[in-house]
Amino acid sequence: MDARPNSPEARDISYHMHGYTNARKHEEAGPLVIEKGDGIYVEDLAGNRYIEAMAGLWSVAVGFSEKRLVDAAVRQMSKLPYYHDFGSKSHSPLIDLAEKLVQMAPVSMSKAYFTNSGSEANDTAMKMIRYRSNALGQPARKKIISRNRGYHGVTIAAASLTGLPNIHISFDLPIANVLHTSTPHHWREALPGESEEQFSSRLADDLEKLILAEGPETIAAF
Numbered sequence: 001m002d003a004r005p006n007s008p009e010a011r012d013i014s015y016h017m018h019g020y021t022n023a024r025k026h027e028e029a030g031p032l033v034i035e036k037g038d039g040i041y042v043e044d045l046a047g048n049r050y051i052e053a054m055a056g057l058w059s060v061a062v063g064f065s066e067k068r069l070v071d072a073a074v075r076q077m078s079k080l081p082y083y084h085d086f087g088s089k090s091h092s093p094l095i096d097l098a099e100k101l102v103q104m105a106p107v108s109m110s111k112a113y114f115t116n117s118g119s120e121a122n123d124t125a126m127k128m129i130r131y132r133s134n135a136l137g138q139p140a141r142k143k144i145i146s147r148n149r150g151y152h153g154v155t156i157a158a159a160s161l162t163g164l165p166n167i168h169i170s171f172d173l174p175i176a177n178v179l180h181t182s183t184p185h186h187w188r189e190a191l192p193g194e195s196e197e198q199f200s201s202r203l204a205d206d207l208e209k210l211i212l213a214e215g216p217e218t219i220a221a222f
């Protein structure tokens with residue numbers, strides 16, 4: 001790490017709070033500052049090149065610095081850099097993408113709803129589930145069952161769905177009406193000698209027991 005007080009690393013330590021990072025350790029070790037990307041590679045400030053096997057946080061599906069994306073972004077930023085869809089507003093790229101997503105969806109879907117992140121998408125799904133129960137006149141049907149060890153995001157609601165203790169402690173999570181059930185991970189969770197089929201049946205049984213214990217009329221989603 002470049003320890004000079006005005007280095008990018010030192011300024012990151014001074015001014016930037018990181019997600020999913022041990023803040024105390026970060027003060028000593030500093031950040032890995034990525035300067036550029038090309039295809040599957042990224043390069044840090046010191047010129048070290050890495051294969052970015054996670055595509056960032058799974059969000060660079062077509063690779064870094066893809067010229068078609070750069071050109072499309074420049075074209076759109078020059079024409080209409082931003083618009084929203086509240087109050088029946090729309091715009092052509094949104095309509096094109098919504099149509100494409102609905103046509104591509106592996107199960108029958110009628111509409112696309114756009115959000116800014118996976119966490120917000122899950123929060124929105126939870127809101128829609130509540131809306132649906134209220135609209136159907138079933139206000140008690142609000143519980144959502146999620147999986148232990150599952151990852152669903154970082155916001156209050158999405159982090160509640162996430163089934164990882166470290167994401168819950170210190171944040172008073174999960175919120176009410178979020179329940180967790182067993183993890184479908186045979187290698188880690190199977191009992192000695194339990195076959196994959198027996199394991200699957202046991203987990204289905206766990207889920208059914210939870211639904212019956214909570215009251216099926218209170219379960220909105222799994």
Ligand SMILES: Cc1ncc(COP(=O)(O)O)c(C=O)c1O
Nearest residue numbers: 057117118119120151152153154
């Ligand atoms: C399965 C899953 N759900 C939700 C999220 C949260 O998405 P975001 O980080 O865009 O909020 C992630 C992110 O990694 C994810 O992998």
